[in-house]
Amino acid sequence: MERIGQVHPFAKGMGIAAPQIGLARSAAVVQPPGETPAIVLLNPRITTSSGETDEQYEGCLSFFDVRGLVPRPLKITVETTTLTGETVSTVYERGLARLIHHEIDHLDGLLYTARMRPGVDPIPVEEYRQTGRAWEYDGL
Structure with missing residues (x-):
């Protein structure tokens, strides 16, 4: 994650799932924006x-050259296993919910791209004007 972050500023945070790097595991790491662990x-x-x-634009390390407008819930509850084997539930909201869901x-x-509305296509990253800025949420 640190090496990836050195290549590009991820103001919205970033994440990577085990299958993206060839690991057949149900595991992912999400780095929220800022100093959050x-x-x-x-x-x-x-x-x-x-x-x-x-709906917000999302990017992906799987295809870095486009951004897509993706609808997602503003709040999700996620059940996960801790490193010690316990099951915990955590509520995530807004941008963090989007990152985790992704x-x-x-x-x-x-x-x-499977979550994008029909008829809406990804745009080239050159046309995307929000690089380096956090997602904006009206009234929140």
């Missing part, structure tokens, strides 16, 4: 998600 997800599953959603999708064999 990384979140390790082992055998994660989304147990609840809010009906309230928004990585869990990888573990379920989905890319963000």
